Amino acid sequence: MELWYIEEQTENIRFSVKVKRHFYTETSDFQQIDFFESYELGKFFSLDGIIMLTEKDEFVYHEMITHVALATNPSIKNVLVIGGGDGGTVRELTRYPHIEKIDMVEIDEMVVRTCKQFLPLTASKLDDERVTIYHEDGLKYIQGVRDAYDLIIVDSTDPIGPGEGLFTLLFYENCFKALKEDGILVNQHESPYYEKQAIEMRRAHQKIKKLFPISKVFQAHIPTYESGHWLFGFASKKYHPIDDFNKEKWESFKLKTKYYNPDLHLGCFALPTYVKEMLESC
Numbered sequence: 001m002e003l004w005y006i007e008e009q010t011e012n013i014r015f016s017v018k019v020k021r022h023f024y025t026e027t028s029d030f031q032q033i034d035f036f037e038s039y040e041l042g043k044f045f046s047l048d049g050i051i052m053l054t055e056k057d058e059f060v061y062h063e064m065i066t067h068v069a070l071a072t073n074p075s076i077k078n079v080l081v082i083g084g085g086d087g088g089t090v091r092e093l094t095r096y097p098h099i100e101k102i103d104m105v106e107i108d109e110m111v112v113r114t115c116k117q118f119l120p121l122t123a124s125k126l127d128d129e130r131v132t133i134y135h136e137d138g139l140k141y142i143q144g145v146r147d148a149y150d151l152i153i154v155d156s157t158d159p160i161g162p163g164e165g166l167f168t169l170l171f172y173e174n175c176f177k178a179l180k181e182d183g184i185l186v187n188q189h190e191s192p193y194y195e196k197q198a199i200e201m202r203r204a205h206q207k208i209k210k211l212f213p214i215s216k217v218f219q220a221h222i223p224t225y226e227s228g229h230w231l232f233g234f235a236s237k238k239y240h241p242i243d244d245f246n247k248e249k250w251e252s253f254k255l256k257t258k259y260y261n262p263d264l265h266l267g268c269f270a271l272p273t274y275v276k277e278m279l280e281s282c
């Protein structure tokens with residue numbers, strides 16, 4: 001008998017993966033958590049029936065959500081990650097020895113615990129001495145934080161369930177205040193392809209654009225996310241991701257990456273016409 005994981009990406013589109021086993025299922029205070037072992041994608045986990053990461057393609061998401069900002073301002077020292085309980089974003093950040101402090105605000109302690117147990121390579125740096133984990137709602141945590149971070153990375157779930165508040169104007173306003181005067185905000189920005197996610201993507205951009213003097217969007221190919229075409233937001237008070245791109249300094253760190261590279265840094269901001277039109281009409 002064959003066992004298939006089936007994800008409803010829209011009402012009319014399903015994505016399926018043949019799995020060897022479904023080895024963990026639990027409902028936390030916030031969401032349903034499931035872990036699977038597959039034939040082609042390695043282990044993967046879903047929250048409320050949506051894939052968060054697979055061992056096969058998580059490097060794309062985690063490298064892109066991290067290195068674009070660090071290559072734009074290589075002096076970043078204090079970082080806040082909101083969400084990101086699997087640890088992949090923290091793992092990439094810890095590769096920079098000059099980063100002094102990484103605060104991670106993950107609402108669901110059970111995500112961190114299970115990822116440490118079942119995805120040890122992704123969660124490998126959550127115990128780094130520079131990392132402090134707060135199990136709190138990111139929306140609440142950031143209220144009242146002022147001028148504290150060089151970089152905020154919003155590594156959240158979609159804007160339904162616990163992630164909803166992380167797509168609001170109030171949240172982005174608080175991120176703006178929590179950033180230092182040259183701070184950068186990077187957020188997972190949904191997919192432009194199917195209407196359901198494209199609406200959320202445009203809403204998020206509309207709000208961020210109002211607040212930050214520099215607000216750009218970049219893309220990556222993440223095969224196991226809806227449509228595979230994924231966007232990230234880059235918003236900043238000072239640094240422009242292309243004009244201020246510091247290729248030489250980033251190369252001097254000698255990090256071995258599997259997806260991100262300096263050519264792609266420039267290329268990922270070149271967007272398809274239909275996406276540009278969506279963003280311009282926001």
Ligand code: SAM
Pocket residue numbers: 030047051052053061082083084085086105106107108111136137138139155156157158161162163164165166188
């Ligand atoms: N790469 C992923 C994606 O886009 O599919 C995101 C991964 S990460 C696992 C997302 C995390 O955000 C989840 O563990 C979830 O618990 C956390 N999260 C959702 N809403 C949150 C909130 N309001 N505050 C803090 N963390 C939140």
